[in-house]
Amino acid sequence: AQSVSQHNHHVILSEAASLELGCNYSYGGTVNLFWYVQYPGQHLQLLLKYFSGDPLVKGIKGFEAEFIKSKFSFNLRKPSVQWSDTAEYFCAASNQAGTALIFGKGTTLSVSS
Amino acid sequence: DTEVTQTPKHLVMGMTNKKSLKCEQHMGHRAMYWYKQKAKKPPELMFVYSYEKLSINESVPSRFSPECPNSSLLNLHLHALQPEDSALYLCASSQGPSSYNEQFFGPGTRLTVL
Numbered sequence: 001a002q003s004v005s006q007h008n009h010h011v012i013l014s015e016a017a018s019l020e021l022g023c024n025y026s027y028g029g030t031v032n033l034f035w036y037v038q039y040p041g042q043h044l045q046l047l048l049k050y051f052s053g054d055p056l057v058k059g060i061k062g063f064e065a066e067f068i069k070s071k072f073s074f075n076l077r078k079p080s081v082q083w084s085d086t087a088e089y090f091c092a093a094s095n096q097a098g099t100a101l102i103f104g105k106g107t108t109l110s111v112s113s
Numbered sequence: 114d115t116e117v118t119q120t121p122k123h124l125v126m127g128m129t130n131k132k133s134l135k136c137e138q139h140m141g142h143r144a145m146y147w148y149k150q151k152a153k154k155p156p157e158l159m160f161v162y163s164y165e166k167l168s169i170n171e172s173v174p175s176r177f178s179p180e181c182p183n184s185s186l187l188n189l190h191l192h193a194l195q196p197e198d199s200a201l202y203l204c205a206s207s208q209g210p211s212s213y214n215e216q217f218f219g220p221g222t223r224l225t226v227l
Contacts, residue, residue, distance in 0.1 A: 032212045043117075044156070044203070044218035051213060090155055094212035099144070100169060101216065103155030 002027050004093050006104035013081050013111050021076040021107050023091030033074040034092040034101065035065055044090070050074060061085070083113040116140075117219035119204050125225045128194060134222045136187040136204030142217070144210040145187040147179060148203040150221070156203055162187060163210035194226045 007022040025031060035047040048059025055067040065076045074091060091104040117138045126132050136145065144163050148156035161169035162181040176198075178190040187204055201221040207214035 036218075043220040044205075046215050049215065099161055099163070099210045099212055100158050100171075101156075101212065103157075106153070106155050 002093070002095070002102055004091055004102050004104040006089075006091050006107050008107045009105070010108045010110070013109070015083055015111055015113050016080050017111075019076070019078040019081045019085070019109070021089055021091075021109070023074045023076065023104055024072050025074065025091075025093045026072065027093060027095055029095050032094045033065075033067060034094075035059065035063070035074075035076050036090045036092060036103075038088040038090065038106075040087065047076070047089075081109070081111050083111050085109060086111045117204055117206055117217050119202075119219040119222050121222055122220070123223045123225075125227065126191065126194065127227050128196075130194075131190070131192045133191065134189040134202055134204075134224075136189075136206075136219055137185055138206040138217070139185055140206065140208075140217070141184075142206035142208050143184060144207045144214070145181065146205040146207075146216065147187070147189055148205065148218075150201040150203055152200075160189075161210065168210060191224075194224075196226050199224055199226045 003026045005024050033050045036044045037047050038044050047063050048057050050057045050067045058064045088106050090106045092101045094101050120135045147159040150156045159173045160179045165181045176193050180188040203221045204219040205216040207216045
């Protein structure tokens with residue numbers, strides 16, 4: 001069955017710390033991969049996406065993610081977090097022939113100033 | 114305009130009520146989606162409309178009835194809901210139904226069923 005798993009349920013960091021959020025997927029065939037963010041009281045926004053090509057993708061607000069096919073992973077990183085990065089982060093995947101996004105359970109990031 | 118709007122923001126209804134959720138986008142997108150999101154859980158896909166036709170129904174109970182009157186509007190009609198249906202209902206749209214197209218999400222309608 002297709003699935004997306006996020007290892008970290010809640011991550012607490014101080015400002016300027018580095019961030020890495022794990023995401024693994026289980027899909028047959030080729031996948032499209034996404035990271036979405038949901039700031040408190042706001043709607044889901046796309047941070048970045050990977051379809052093909054360079055496995056290191058850069059998104060908005062200084063985030064990047066690396067696709068490692070051999071590990072079925074698409075981890076999100078940011079070298080230095082800010083208080084404003086406090087949010088819920090969702091990894092999502094879809095097979096390339098499909099429409100439906102399947103989301104991971106999400107990771108709550110709390111950044112203290 | 115890169116916005117998906119949803120009304121109402123909040124809705125409280127009894128189990129015998131009939132209500133509707135509305136979603137609108139003016140980005141010329143031809144795919145629209147309904148998701149259900151319970152607290153501290155990820156969004157779960159309910160329905161997909163592609164070119165105003167229902168293309169995916171993820172085994173949603175018939176007490177939820179989607180409608181796409183035109184390419185800009187998406188409704189979700191609610192009838193005889195259960196308390197466990199209380200959740201945030203998210204609408205999204207994308208340029209086309211392919212997963213290569215970014216989905217833009219609305220702010221959601223927070224539904225409480227008493």
